[in-house]
Amino acid sequence: MTDFIINDTVKTNYWHQLDDGRIQCDLCPRFCKLHSDQRGLCFVRQNRNELSAINWWRLVRAI
Numbered sequence: 001m002t003d004f005i006i007n008d009t010v011k012t013n014y015w016h017q018l019d020d021g022r023i024q025c026d027l028c029p030r031f032c033k034l035h036s037d038q039r040g041l042c043f044v045r046q047n048r049n050e051l052s053a054i055n056w057w058r059l060v061r062a063i
């Protein structure tokens with residue numbers, strides 16, 4: 001397996017900003033509503049003033 005580390009976060013799609021400033025993730029039926037720096041229940045997506053996937057390269061390496 002090739003060992004590579006590029007970045008620990010990537011920008012994501014499937015989310016929108018709520019009127020109260022939180023970000024709602026629309027990727028799965030949990031529809032997490034996240035305050036700044038809060039992670040979703042999956043612990044992969046995080047509100048970083050936009051919704052980011054963190055540690056995505058670890059998931060890629062595991063495949």
Ligand code: SF4
Nearest residue numbers: 025028031032040042
């Ligand atoms: S569990 Fe993860 S993928 Fe599902 S809505 Fe929450 S943050 Fe998004």
